[in-house]
Amino acid sequence: MDNHLPEAFRMKMRLLLGEEEYQAYLASFGQERYYGLRSNPLKLAAEELLELAPYRLAPVPWCPTGYYYEESARPGKHPYYHAGMYYIQEPSAMIPAELLDVQPGDRVLDLCAAPGGKTTQLAGKLQGQGWLVANDNSLDRVKALTKNVELAGIRNAMVTHETPDRLAARWPEAFNKILVDAPCSGEGMFRKDEDMIRQWEKHSVAVCMGMQAEILRDAAAMLAPGGRLVYSTCTFSPEENESMIAEFLRQHTGFRVVPAPAAHGFVPGRPDWAAQTRGADTPDEAEEQTAGAVRLWPHRIKGEGHFAVVLEKDATPVASEPEPVRLESKPAKGRKGSAPARTTAPDLTPWEQFVKDNLTQPLPGTPVMFGERLYLAAAGSPPVAELKIYRPGWYAGELKRGRFEPSHALAMGLSRGDARRVLALPQDSSRVIRYLKGETLEVAEAELECSGGVSSKGYVLVCVDRFPLGWGKWNQGMLKNEYPAGWRWV
Numbered sequence: 415m416d417n418h419l420p421e422a423f424r425m426k427m428r429l430l431l432g433e434e435e436y437q438a439y440l441a442s443f444g445q446e447r448y449y450g451l452r453s454n455p456l457k458l459a460a461e462e463l464l465e466l467a468p469y470r471l472a473p474v475p476w477c478p479t480g481y482y483y484e485e486s487a488r489p490g491k492h493p494y495y496h497a498g499m500y501y502i503q504e505p506s507a508m509i510p511a512e513l514l515d516v517q518p519g520d521r522v523l524d525l526c527a528a529p530g531g532k533t534t535q536l537a538g539k540l541q542g543q544g545w546l547v548a549n550d551n552s553l554d555r556v557k558a559l560t561k562n563v564e565l566a567g568i569r570n571a572m573v574t575h576e577t578p579d580r581l582a583a584r585w586p587e588a589f590n591k592i593l594v595d596a597p598c599s600g601e602g603m604f605r606k607d608e609d610m611i612r613q614w615e616k617h618s619v620a621v622c623m624g625m626q627a628e629i630l631r632d633a634a635a636m637l638a639p640g641g642r643l644v645y646s647t648c649t650f651s652p653e654e655n656e657s658m659i660a661e662f663l664r665q666h667t668g669f670r671v672v673p674a675p676a677a678h679g680f681v682p683g684r685p686d687w688a689a690q691t692r693g694a695d696t697p698d699e700a701e702e703q704t705a706g707a708v709r710l711w712p713h714r715i716k717g718e719g720h721f722a723v724v725l726e727k728d729a730t731p732v733a734s735e736p737e738p739v740r741l742e743s744k745p746a747k748g749r750k751g752s753a754p755a756r757t758t759a760p761d762l763t764p765w766e767q768f769v770k771d772n773l774t775q776p777l778p779g780t781p782v783m784f785g786e787r788l789y790l791a792a793a794g795s796p797p798v799a800e801l802k803i804y805r806p807g808w809y810a811g812e813l814k815r816g817r818f819e820p821s822h823a824l825a826m827g828l829s830r831g832d833a834r835r836v837l838a839l840p841q842d843s844s845r846v847i848r849y850l851k852g853e854t855l856e857v858a859e860a861e862l863e864c865s866g867g868v869s870s871k872g873y874v875l876v877c878v879d880r881f882p883l884g885w886g887k888w889n890q891g892m893l894k895n896e897y898p899a900g901w902r903w904v
């Protein structure tokens with residue numbers, strides 16, 4: 415497969431790595447690929463997943479919730495996947511969110527978030543406290559991102575479909591942790607995905623550099639003083655990595671690199687490559703700092719190629735910081751923004767009644783209506799006016815003609831104890847797959863666990879073991895299937 419590598423790429427890599435390491439890198443194309451998944455702390459502890467998983471899992475050294483699995487395990491074809499108990503993620507891709515060091519209560523922005531691998535990882539670290547904005551400028555990818563946010567049962571995330579400059583104009587210094595997992599030329603994924611090789615010329619290094627510099631500039635403006643920003647790519651080119659960061663540091667004097675430990679076979683960033691790219695013999699001060707970045711190489715670790723660097727903003731604002739006032743710029747292309755359609759206070763009685771009849775406790779968040787849709791926005795989350803908001807918070811359901819219909823996202827964000835009617839199916843029950851296929855199930859009344867003196871008739875939280883899969887509606891021995899069509903098992 416290394417024969418498929420573009421000649422220009424081969425020449426550059428040989429020059430950068432030197433003959434011996436270049437040959438080791440090329441040899442990695444003939445070696446096995448590694449498959450990874452990350453357990454979802456919003457659903458279960460990693461140790462519990464180890465006990466439950468019907469296949470072998472081995473720890474990813476740099477991520478406490480990350481595991482390698484063997485290709486034959488096919489974890490995407492298991493009901494636990496549909497319960498959001500883990501996210502399938504390339505092992506190296508787990509490092510940027512680890513370096514961001516998110517703590518419960520943080521205000522987090524994932525600026526280039528789709529399809530949401532790192533968003534789900536960051537939300538797991540928040541443990542439902544604080545809030546997270548997941549943004550992407552591609553509408554198709556925002557849809558995939560939203561599905562993953564919902565599958566993971568995240569309650570405190572807002573999903574936006576915006577350009578970074580428009581977010582920066584409205585949310586200056588609003589976040590204390592920001593992840594920029596930048597669009598890049600994808601050289602680190604050549605072994606995993608041949609398509610990336612084909613696209614390499616199209617997403618040339620030069621095109622990516624322009625995007626990355628703009629995204630970084632806007633991210634810097636959204637970071638609060640004392641905040642932390644992680645910039646990551648899945649490419650090797652110094653132009654998109656060390657040189658990008660060195661130029662950022664020259665223009666943003668209030669930032670510095672926080673050195674990341676070069677453990678687990680990671681290697682430090684290469685200031686000399688940045689200098690070489692600039693045509694200089696020795697690195698300047700900004701380039702020297704990039705030695706604190708980490709590079710992940712497929713010939714050195716069990717994972718694909720990545721670059722990540724941690725940046726910290728001074729605790730006291732710097733007067734020379736560029737001001738991000740570019741309100742005139744256009745919103746991201748695609749669907750029209752989901753601005754709140756209603757300004758008068760909506761009648762939430764059907765929702766309140768639903769909570770009383772079906773749930774054991776009130777849910778956190780401030781009710782927000784977008785048209786007929788009700789969301790629960792995390793306390794303190796940033797204002798949404800004039801922005802293209804795909805989800806202002808946890809999507810609870812629809813208020814239609816005086817009735818409330820719960821969403822699938824609501825079910826996924828609940829735990830078994832939150833629902834008054836529960837049907838808990840063991841993972842090896844054929845009814846689990848039949849439920850996931852959208853079939854109506856025969857369910858005896860005695861199989862339902864009802865609490866709070868409710869009758870058996872009504873909304874049932876269907877679980878695999880103790881983990882919610884979705885809603886059903888029980889009446890006279892039959893469970894009407896409420897599993898959404900677009901999510902079904904095929």
Ligand SMILES: C[S@@+](CC[C@H](N)C(=O)[O-])C[C@H]1O[C@@H](n2cnc3c(N)ncnc32)[C@H](O)[C@@H]1O
Nearest residue numbers: 526527528529530531532550551552595596597
């Ligand atoms: C490397 S991918 C992100 C992967 C994601 N963080 C994950 O872990 O699943 C880069 C993303 O950046 C998005 N993107 C490209 N240009 C962007 C921009 N100007 N603003 C925001 N997102 C952008 C792309 O649509 C793509 O989804």
